[in-house]
Amino acid sequence: MTAPGGDTQHGIRRRNLARVLRAVAAHGPLSRPAVAARIGLTRAGVAPLVEELLRAGLLVETGRAAPSGRGRPGSELAVSDRGPAGIGAEIGVDHLAVCAVDLRGRIRARVAADAANRDSAPGPVLRRLSVLLAEATARIAPEGLRPAGLAVAVPGLVARGSTTVVHAPNLGWRAADLAPGLAPATAAGDGSPGIPLTVENEANLGALAELALGGDGEGRPGSPPDFVHVSAEIGIGAAVVVDGQLLRGARGFAGELGHVPVYPDGRACDCGGRGCLEQYAGEQAVLRAGGLTPERAAAAHPGPGARIALLARRAAEGDTATLRALREAGTALGIALAGAVNLLDPQAVVLGGALAGLAPWVLPSLERELTLRTAVAADPGRHGGPAVTASRLGADGPLLGAAHSALRTVLDDPLHSCTPAHSPRSRIG
Amino acid sequence: MTAPGGDTQHGIRRRNLARVLRAVAAHGPLSRPAVAARIGLTRAGVAPLVEELLRAGLLVETGRAAPSGRGRPGSELAVSDRGPAGIGAEIGVDHLAVCAVDLRGRIRARVAADAANRDSAPGPVLRRLSVLLAEATARIAPEGLRPAGLAVAVPGLVARGSTTVVHAPNLGWRAADLAPGLAPATAAGDGSPGIPLTVENEANLGALAELALGGDGEGRPGSPPDFVHVSAEIGIGAAVVVDGQLLRGARGFAGELGHVPVYPDGRACDCGGRGCLEQYAGEQAVLRAGGLTPERAAAAHPGPGARIALLARRAAEGDTATLRALREAGTALGIALAGAVNLLDPQAVVLGGALAGLAPWVLPSLERELTLRTAVAADPGRHGGPAVTASRLGADGPLLGAAHSALRTVLDDPLHSCTPAHSPRSRIG
Structure with a gap:
């Protein structure tokens, strides 16, 4: 395994510049000694890297004196809001x-x-x-x-x-x-x-946003480094994040959760398969099961989020058909995710996109299936699988x-x- | 991201020693210039690394003169068969x-x-x-x-x-x-x-063995770096290999293919779930579906491979119940693997363990389901999913x-x- 850039002087310098910039971006404003401590280099080693990033306009001095008193006093560093x-x-x-x-x-x-x-x-x-x-x-x-x-x-x-x-x-x-x-x-x-x-x-x-912003919306990472991020708009997709990196698949096609078989003898899917998750938890399936005509709903409620808001409103009003449709979607999601959890053992499942807004009605049946079907993979003595949460970013992810x-x-x-x-x-x- | 050992002199030297040893292990015997060329270092840089590995007894000189004529002549290098x-x-x-x-x-x-x-x-x-x-x-x-x-x-x-x-x-x-x-x-x-x-x-x-030996049994790698390795003995497990590395999961529990739901309303499983793959393609399920009593079969055919040999013999003789049991196991495997392929997009699926020996009777129905259910993830214009092969290592993996x-x-x-x-x-x- 070779580090990016290899072990050449150039490669090492490039990696160290990136480390300085990332440290300040993630934790700044920081004093120079604090940067050095964060990335494990000496203060003398960090100084020229900081100067280069200042010259390039990527870092700026805040003008506020760094609190640490040792050595040459200097202003705290922050990443630029220009450039x-x-x-x-x-x-x-x-x-x-x-x-x-x-x-x-x-x-x-x-x-x-x-x-x-x-x-x-x-x-x-x-x-x-x-x-x-x-x-x-x-x-x-x-x-x-x-x-x-x-x-x-x-x-x-x-x-x-x-x-x-x-x-x-x-x-x-x-x-x-x-x-x-x-x-x-x-x-x-x-x-x-x-x-x-x-x-x-x-x-x-959406998963990358979750990694970067999911914690508190302030840039501090919130998601654990191993998670499955489910994204639903019209279709259903997922992203698998392992050790903070996207798993892309051999051709880049990983994450097709929408076509995981849920009921193998079930509804025919456009993909040619049968009983795919999308046929039970996709937007059209949910609209139809809730007694709506997808085409009419799309015409009456165009734009991102409008049809999700419609479903959420009906569910909040206690509409029986909508509640049943969302419950069945949750059951199907739980079955598909049980397969994913058994295969991948993530720390968490994050529901993003449209699902984030419908989580209150989808989660109970989803979690029931997931708990039931991941007992082997659960910690001994603890029942159930990984935590399931709704993304704070919702459809913006x-x-x-x-x-x-x-x-x-x-x-x-x-x-x-x-x-x-x-x-x-x-x-x- | 930090390289193992970091960018210290010690870390770099350790990585380079490992590179030399791996290059000779994988491609030896090699001349010193050939080693340098393989790992992208100069001949002068490689020389002291080789001397250290020779002193430690990890490399040996074959005594055969290296073919390349430039520079100081030297014997070809091989890894030691002692130590x-x-x-x-x-x-x-x-x-x-x-x-x-x-x-x-x-x-x-x-x-x-x-x-x-x-x-x-x-x-x-x-x-x-x-x-x-x-x-x-x-x-x-x-x-x-x-x-x-x-x-x-x-x-x-x-x-x-x-x-x-x-x-x-x-x-x-x-x-x-x-x-x-x-x-x-x-x-x-x-x-x-x-x-x-x-x-x-x-x-x-089993997956690591496949990576190291699956190619030709001579240590040359044969499996693509992204694959799902299915292993069946009494239970069914899988290993997910991404870029040549095992995906272990947050707690190390990844790969529980045997408990992926296949028929969600199907047979109860010991894990507490329902319709798990193991209930249709595990050894006990296949023996039972083939008209045998698992306990009696275990007593009469103890030891690794004996019951698999029994099933293979019955299938080869055309026993209808056994053929049907293996076909149904293949169908269930195909449904579970369709989920895995949609999620992971591997280059290949490798059947190891007991499944390798039963592949002739399991593969047709397995591949039919996989092709049907992974059409979206298939290359456009090409039908079907990744290649499915039986491991040459079988139960030895x-x-x-x-x-x-x-x-x-x-x-x-x-x-x-x-x-x-x-x-x-x-x-x-």
């Missing part, structure tokens, strides 16, 4: 959204629009998305922020390490490379290399995760991705 | 086995015995195992081999990083720490630290995997674990 911004975008079945976060993890711009993307070709969708991207970039530019990377969340399978959506059933997309359609948004104005583009399954990005993921290139390799202030800026839009 | 040996042990429901492999990965001793371990307390089982361990050590000692580590395969859950069997349902063990009972086998004779002991789930060790795993401490940190020839030897037994 690189991570741009996240989300392509939903019926909405588009863009947000920009700074190095401190704060949202600096956010734009969204309803959009009828189902069965629309990628071209028009990406053109509308580019308009939103340009709007977000225009908003952050006056504040000294420039896009450092763009990550796009999609409800479908993405080939590992590529920008190609292999299959997004609810959009009707197959083998669609998003890079050409987003080229205007990622190109630098002057022909120099533009900003990096990543395309990622929405459930994976994938978009926030995308923006944070776009910042990773900066955090992993601070100087490579850093454009000095005097060089031409990349632009989005 | 440290990995000791693997297996505690089965009705057998015990021990084997020793040398640094070249060759089996140098192997002893086994039938044993009625079901519902026997750990004490007597470990005493019998210690006798076998002493026998194996006595056999390899005259050949200049000494135990460098002991790994024990058990059919149950092992708490991560511990030697404690949390639950082995088919042995009737709960919260059993194996270290005290194996202390005589792992202690050094002179009171110095003995050899390291690891206790591991058998399916995990866990034992061989244990022995190779015991060698890992040497390969990961060659000089730390190396006892110079003149120092007192550790002993087993």
Whole structure:
């Protein structure tokens, strides 16, 4: 096993720069000695790294004197609220959204629009998305922020390490490379290399948001490093996080929880299988079981979250059919997750997306199945499986995760991705 | 992320020693320049590492001149067939086995015995195992081999990083720490630290064997680095390998494929659940469905492999009940594995243990379900899921995997674990 960058002087320096930046981003403001202590280097070793990050504009001195008295007095260090911004975008079945976060993890711009993307070709969708991207970039530019990377969340399978959506059933997309359609948004104005583009399954990005923000919404990590993050919008997906890293699968197709067989002789699924989870806990299945017509509900309640709000309202009002539908969805989720827990032994299961808002009605039956079916894997003497919690981020997870993921290139390799202030800026839009 | 050993000089040297040893173990005999080329160091950088490994007796010169003519001529290097040996042990429901492999990965001793371990307390089982361990050590000692580590395969859950069997349902063990009972086998004779002991789930060790040996039985890796290894003896377990590493789970309990729900309203399982895979594809279920009484079959056909041979013979003779039982086991396996494949997207599924010997009758129905239920995760245009293959190692996998795993401490940190020839030897037994 080789460390990233190898054991060359260059590789070690790059890793140490990243460690300094991450330490200040996660725990700052910090004095120089506190940085050194956090990353296990000497104060003399940390000093030149800090100077480089200050010169590059990634760190700033707060002006407040560091409390520690030993050695040369110095100001505390913080990450800059100017400079690189991570741009996240989300392509939903019926909405588009863009947000920009700074190095401190704060949202600096956010734009969204309803959009009828189902069965629309990628071209028009990406053109509308580019308009939103340009709007977000225009908003952050006056504040000294420039896009450092763009990550796009999609409800479908993405080939590992590529920008190609292999299959997004609810959009009707197959083998669609998003890079050409987003080229205007990622190109630098002057022909120099533009900003990096990543395309990622929405459930994976929701899990990354959970890792970065799930704790208290202030950037302190809250989720345990091993968890299964369930994401439901129109479809149902999951992300598997092991030791704080996404498990992507050989081709990048891991996490297809929606097509785990729950009732093997049950309802036929569009995927060609039978009895898939999505047929019992997907939005359309729940609407139908609750006595609603999915198409009519979609027309009457367009946009992200509207139909979830409808279901939540009906459930809160005690509507019998809705309550039964959500209970049955929870049972199906519990059976599918029991399989996942037996296979993966996570510390927790986090319900994100639409499920977060419906948790009060879904959780009881879900937990009953999970407890019943994971007894072998439970701790001896303790009954039941891992903790099941609803994400605090709810439907925002994938978009926030995308923006944070776009910042990773900066955090992993601070100087490579850093454009000095005097060089031409990349632009989005 | 920090590399093992960190970026200290000591850590870097240790990693480089390990790289040299692994390169020669995997590809030797090799000339010094060939070693340098393989691990990306200069010839001058490699020379002192090689000398240290030669002095420690881990590498030897073959005496054959290296083909490359540049620089100082030298003999080709190979790993030693003396020195440290990995000791693997297996505690089965009705057998015990021990084997020793040398640094070249060759089996140098192997002893086994039938044993009625079901519902026997750990004490007597470990005493019998210690006798076998002493026998194996006595056999390899005259050949200049000494135990460098002991790994024990058990059919149950092992708490991560511990030697404690949390639950082995088919042995009737709960919260059993194996270290005290194996202390005589792992202690050094002179009171110095003995050899390291690891206790591991058998399916995990079967997967490690597959990684190390599955290719051609000659030590060249054959399995892709992402696979699910299914292991069946009395129970059914699985190991999930991601990027060549075992996925262990938060507590070490990952891989409980036998308790993945297949028919959620189906047969009650000892685990408290319902419709678990083990109730349809476990040995007892198959024997019963094939018209046999499991207890009578166990009495008439004791020992590892005997009942599998019985089922294989009946199937080969065309016995209708046996063929149907194996077909139904394949269907249940296919449903459970469809869930695993949708969640994990492995490159391959490998059937090990008893399933390897029954593959001809289990595979057709297994593959039919897997193909039907993983269409979304399949490559577009290509139908079906990952390749399903039967392990060439069959029921030997866990034992061989244990022995190779015991060698890992040497390969990961060659000089730390190396006892110079003149120092007192550790002993087993």
